[in-house]
Amino acid sequence: MKNETIRRIMLALAAPFAAVVFATIASSIFLLIAGSNPFTAYGDMFEYGSRLEIQVDILNRATPLYISGVAAAIGFRMNLFNIGVEGQYRLAAIVAAYVGASVSLPGVLHVGLILLVAMLVGGAYSGVAGVLKVTRGVNEVISTIMLNAIAISGLIAWLVREWQAGGSVDATATNVGIGTEPIDESGLIPNINSWLEIFTRDIGKGKELTGVFLVAIAVGILYHILINRTRFGFDLRATGINPFSARVGGVSDKKMVLGAMVLSGVVAGLVGMAEIAKLGRFNPNFVGGLGFAGIAVALLGRNHPGGIAIGALLFAFLDTASGVLQVTGSASREIVFIMQGIILLAAVIAYEVVQRFRIREEARLASALLEGEAQ
Amino acid sequence: MILDQIRRLPTWARWASFATLGILVLTLVQELGQNETSHLTAMTTSQTALKWSIPILLAGLGGLFAERAGIINIGLEGMMILGTWFGAWGAFNFGPYSGILIGIIGGAIGGLIHAIATVGFGVDHIISGVAINILGPFAARFLSSEIFTGYQGGSVTQSPRVESVDKFTMPFLAGGYDTPNFLKWLGDKDIPILSDTGNIFRGVMTQTSWATIIALLLVPLSAWILWRTRFGLRVRISGEDPWAGESQGVNVYRYKFIAVMISGGLAGFGGAFITIEMSSIYQEGGTTGRGFIGLAALIFGNWRPGGILAAALLFGFPYALQFGDFDGFASHALLLVNAIALFGVTVWAIRKSKHADAAIAFVLGALSAIWYFVADTVPDWWVKILPYVIVIVVLIFFAQRLRMPAANGQIYRRGQT
Numbered sequence: 001m002k003n004e005t006i007r008r009i010m011l012a013l014a015a016p017f018a019a020v021v022f023a024t025i026a027s028s029i030f031l032l033i034a035g036s037n038p039f040t041a042y043g044d045m046f047e048y049g050s051r052l053e054i055q056v057d058i059l060n061r062a063t064p065l066y067i068s069g070v071a072a073a074i075g076f077r078m079n080l081f082n083i084g085v086e087g088q089y090r091l092a093a094i095v096a097a098y099v100g101a102s103v104s105l106p107g108v109l110h111v112g113l114i115l116l117v118a119m120l121v122g123g124a125y126s127g128v129a130g131v132l133k134v135t136r137g138v139n140e141v142i143s144t145i146m147l148n149a150i151a152i153s154g155l156i157a158w159l160v161r162e163w164q165a166g167g168s169v170d171a172t173a174t175n176v177g178i179g180t181e182p183i184d185e186s187g188l189i190p191n192i193n194s195w196l197e198i199f200t201r202d203i204g205k206g207k208e209l210t211g212v213f214l215v216a217i218a219v220g221i222l223y224h225i226l227i228n229r230t231r232f233g234f235d236l237r238a239t240g241i242n243p244f245s246a247r248v249g250g251v252s253d254k255k256m257v258l259g260a261m262v263l264s265g266v267v268a269g270l271v272g273m274a275e276i277a278k279l280g281r282f283n284p285n286f287v288g289g290l291g292f293a294g295i296a297v298a299l300l301g302r303n304h305p306g307g308i309a310i311g312a313l314l315f316a317f318l319d320t321a322s323g324v325l326q327v328t329g330s331a332s333r334e335i336v337f338i339m340q341g342i343i344l345l346a347a348v349i350a351y352e353v354v355q356r357f358r359i360r361e362e363a364r365l366a367s368a369l370l371e372g373e374a375q
Numbered sequence: 376m377i378l379d380q381i382r383r384l385p386t387w388a389r390w391a392s393f394a395t396l397g398i399l400v401l402t403l404v405q406e407l408g409q410n411e412t413s414h415l416t417a418m419t420t421s422q423t424a425l426k427w428s429i430p431i432l433l434a435g436l437g438g439l440f441a442e443r444a445g446i447i448n449i450g451l452e453g454m455m456i457l458g459t460w461f462g463a464w465g466a467f468n469f470g471p472y473s474g475i476l477i478g479i480i481g482g483a484i485g486g487l488i489h490a491i492a493t494v495g496f497g498v499d500h501i502i503s504g505v506a507i508n509i510l511g512p513f514a515a516r517f518l519s520s521e522i523f524t525g526y527q528g529g530s531v532t533q534s535p536r537v538e539s540v541d542k543f544t545m546p547f548l549a550g551g552y553d554t555p556n557f558l559k560w561l562g563d564k565d566i567p568i569l570s571d572t573g574n575i576f577r578g579v580m581t582q583t584s585w586a587t588i589i590a591l592l593l594v595p596l597s598a599w600i601l602w603r604t605r606f607g608l609r610v611r612i613s614g615e616d617p618w619a620g621e622s623q624g625v626n627v628y629r630y631k632f633i634a635v636m637i638s639g640g641l642a643g644f645g646g647a648f649i650t651i652e653m654s655s656i657y658q659e660g661g662t663t664g665r666g667f668i669g670l671a672a673l674i675f676g677n678w679r680p681g682g683i684l685a686a687a688l689l690f691g692f693p694y695a696l697q698f699g700d701f702d703g704f705a706s707h708a709l710l711l712v713n714a715i716a717l718f719g720v721t722v723w724a725i726r727k728s729k730h731a732d733a734a735i736a737f738v739l740g741a742l743s744a745i746w747y748f749v750a751d752t753v754p755d756w757w758v759k760i761l762p763y764v765i766v767i768v769v770l771i772f773f774a775q776r777l778r779m780p781a782a783n784g785q786i787y788r789r790g791q792t
Contacts, residue, residue: 034521138774142667142674146763153759154759154763158754292508296505334519340509341506345492352496
């Protein structure tokens with residue numbers, strides 16, 4: 001029995017491991033073609049990534065990636081593709097920043113209000129796609145892509161001018177100094193350097209580990225409980241595996257679609273919170289692309305809370321540690337984009353192959369057992 | 376009712392009637408409004424609208440080939456991005472025509488990856504597509520950092536300037552090759568509907584790029600290939616019922632592979648078109664989601680070439696209207712066009728006894744009309760998001776009336792049911 005468990009874990013790890021190895025080999029070939037030494041490049045990245053300050057940066061980057069990954073995974077679990085995390089988190093961030101700046105409350109309440117507003121806005125915006133799907137049959141992939149464009153080049157472009165600190169500015173103004181009113185100190189989630197420093201030496205260079213890290217951990221735990229320990233999670237997984245038998249089992253697929261979509265958006269609303277806590281406001285240079293990166297991380301982690309965490313840390317390491325390549329000049333830093341792309345694609349394929357291998361294995365085992373009984 | 380009679384006409388006459396109806400509405404709006412809105416049917420507008428429609432059309436046709444073979448291709452955007460990069464690289468080194476060809480190859484490589492993942496390994500189509508959409512911009516970024524940074528005027532995010540392909544102006548109708556310019560004469564006459572029609576046609580026939588003409592010819596060509604050739608029949612059986620196809624000896628995997636590569640190539644053409652014909656440089660993020668709009672055009676066009684063309688023109692129009700509409704009056708007048716269209720949908724829905732549709736269309740139409748009457752101009756962000764809003768509104772009413780290939784999106788494994 002124990003052997004069986006080890007075997008299962010090995011099989012589960014085989015796919016991502018193979019993907020990373022394949023991606024490393026493929027990237028090395030690209031580096032060699034480009035005239036760089038891959039070993040020096042990787043060595044530089046690992047050396048740089050082993051410093052404490054850089055590790056703080058990696059965690060800061062992994063935090064929003066993880067939340068974004070969970071947001072995407074909630075939909076994926078029932079074959080619902082919320083491609084709209086990108087628009088949802090940015091819209092949630094600007095509204096939360098505006099509301100947060102226009103009230104003054106004591107610490108915990110202020111932070112709580114900002115998080116609540118962000119979750120509500122994210123959930124409401126993804127809910128639009130959910131409503132369109134259940135009432136009008138509009139495919140959620142198309143509608144969330146359109147809603148992304150509407151949020152980013154429409155609503156946010158409008159709101160950022162409307163809510164400009166010190167009165168609105170015209171469209172031609174430069175980006176310097178543009179942004180919403182700053183949020184009071186009480187509304188900013190503090191850093192948790194002191195927590196980390198219990199285990200390590202003092203963090204230097206003014207680096208701060210974002211307090212949203214704890215929010216991300218909470219999101220991960222809640223996601224695990226929701227999926228594995230609640231009726232809703234069971235229905236969600238059942239619908240994902242076989243929507244027809246789930247319906248026969250009394251699961252209302254419309255309710256599930258709407259619920260999963262809204263919940264995905266609620267989590268998506270939290271993605272921008274680390275940036276808000278750092279900047280204290282929303283500005284037009286607000287970090288973008290986390291929604292799409294989150295989809296990649298969710299696919300990499302097979303929608304599993306722990307897997308998504310590993311995926312987020314891996315991508316965050318590549319994003320952050322590649323910064324050193326510009327300094328040492330051992331390779332172009334863009335190589336990590338290629339690596340991320342190949343890892344993702346290779347992982348997706350490897351999962352499929354392992355999955356098929358596993359099904360064949362089970363079929364063989366079952367037929368072997370049956371033959372044993374027959375004799 | 377007129378619409379029912381139109382439906383009974385032959386295809387060419389049906390499309391001509393719809394076009395006439397559209398021009399009629401655009402003229403009507405100009406007569407109704409107090410502001411100067413001749414920009415709506417100006418020659419430059421139709422010229423720009425056609426140009427802006429082409430990448431959407433090509434992405435849509437790309438989606439058509441893949442989805443007719445049963446493979447959902449959400450990776451069109453990523454393949455288009457590869458097309459923009461390879462198009463720029465090819466055009467810079469070997470001239471614009473080779474640039475388009477190399478852009479097509481770049482997109483086809485993306486298609487090949489999608490085919491390997493979905494057909495070869497049976498990965499979920501959406502997941503593979505999303506992965507390609509993430510891989511595409513990453514690859515372009517890396518390639519730029521390796522190659523464009525070494526060029527004069529290039530950087531990590533953009534290429535040097537590239538040339539565009541030659542232009543063509545229709546003789547006799549639009550005055551090409553020093554012939555009389557009939558449509559200009561008609562347009563200058565200021566006869567209500569006729570002059571507007573003249574201007575619109577003059578726009579699409581003047582200084583039209585050969586790349587545009589080739590792209591437009593791909594519409595009937597795609598229809599012919601898919602519905603009139605043996606190859607097309609086999610592609611379509613792969614998308615409708617691959618098991619039946621396999622039982623008839625069709626190598627379904629092969630046709631799916633080829634179709635998805637054609638799909639990527641067409642998206643790559645669209646990308647190369649953006650670089651070579653529209654922006655004259657490769658720019659990171661230059662596709663601005665037009666691969667996705669192409670996907671919407673495919674759905675709106677009901678998985679048919681003619682429908683995709685109509686959708687591409689419809690989505691391209693608001694883009695074009697932004698240019699040269701400095702006072703914003705023409706974009707504002709579009710609100711009235713929207714309102715008229717939505718009231719049209721209301722009437723249609725009432726006749727079909729779809730009361731919910733009628734109510735929604737009426738409310739949306741009324742909102743559009745109210746906005747038209749209370750405001751003098753519309754904000755610039757509204758114009759930017761209009762194509763996306765149109766996609767959603769169209770899908771609200773027609774999503775359930777559309778029919779996609781029966782086995783579209785299903786993972787097909789040979790010998791398994």
